[in-house]
Amino acid sequence: MALLVLIIATEFVPVLQAWPWAWLASIAAYFLLVAVVPQLRANFRPWRFGRISTFSIVATLVIIVGSCAVLVVFHVFNRYALGFLPMLVPHRMLGSVFIAGVVVSVLNGLFEEVVFRGVFFDAIEAPCDVWSAVAITAAIFGYGHMHGYPSGPLGALLAGLYGLALGWLRVVTGGIGLPVIAHIAADATIFTIAARSGLL
Numbered sequence: 001m002a003l004l005v006l007i008i009a010t011e012f013v014p015v016l017q018a019w020p021w022a023w024l025a026s027i028a029a030y031f032l033l034v035a036v037v038p039q040l041r042a043n044f045r046p047w048r049f050g051r052i053s054t055f056s057i058v059a060t061l062v063i064i065v066g067s068c069a070v071l072v073v074f075h076v077f078n079r080y081a082l083g084f085l086p087m088l089v090p091h092r093m094l095g096s097v098f099i100a101g102v103v104v105s106v107l108n109g110l111f112e113e114v115v116f117r118g119v120f121f122d123a124i125e126a127p128c129d130v131w132s133a134v135a136i137t138a139a140i141f142g143y144g145h146m147h148g149y150p151s152g153p154l155g156a157l158l159a160g161l162y163g164l165a166l167g168w169l170r171v172v173t174g175g176i177g178l179p180v181i182a183h184i185a186a187d188a189t190i191f192t193i194a195a196r197s198g199l200l
Helices: 002-010 021-036 038-043 054-077 097-125 130-144 152-173 177-196
Strands: none
Touching: 021 038, 021 097, 054 152, 054 177, 097 130, 097 152, 097 177, 130 152, 152 177
16 A cells, blocks of 8 residues: 555645656655565566457457547536646647647556556455455545546546446456556547647
8 A cells, every 4th residue: 555655645745746747756656665675575466468358359449438438428518627637737848739648648547557457456456355456446546536537526436437347357357458558548538528628
């Protein structure tokens, strides 16, 4: 749970509140802890991409299509919920909205999956079981979206259900590769909605 403490701690450091610094600082600090603490180093298991099969590809596509559709519908009924995005995302610094969309979608999807379906999942699965890890990481993921996107109580519920789907996909495939891909697609949808709405 060291990573959870590190993520919470970044909320008190103003420079780390802009994307992607909170994720980068927390993940870097976590890997530093793993490197210097023998017990953490001994228990660390590198994450695998996971098994690829027709079933896992179809499941990933269903999750992608379903989550992207939900994000579009959420936007239709909550048009101002994305107003915070321009303050967090360095789209001007990257030179173009398209490049920013690709970079942010790929890195954010990767960072969040490493944290939730990687570090947190393994930490919870060790003392509990795999389905407890799916449920608890989904709950934390959902709560974390209270002030993200989708936002508010409904957004937290939707993100929690999405977290359940990604956790299930991690169990089915035995890795975080396909959850990362599904997450990138969702983040790309959010970025596209923001760009088409004139927010970026």
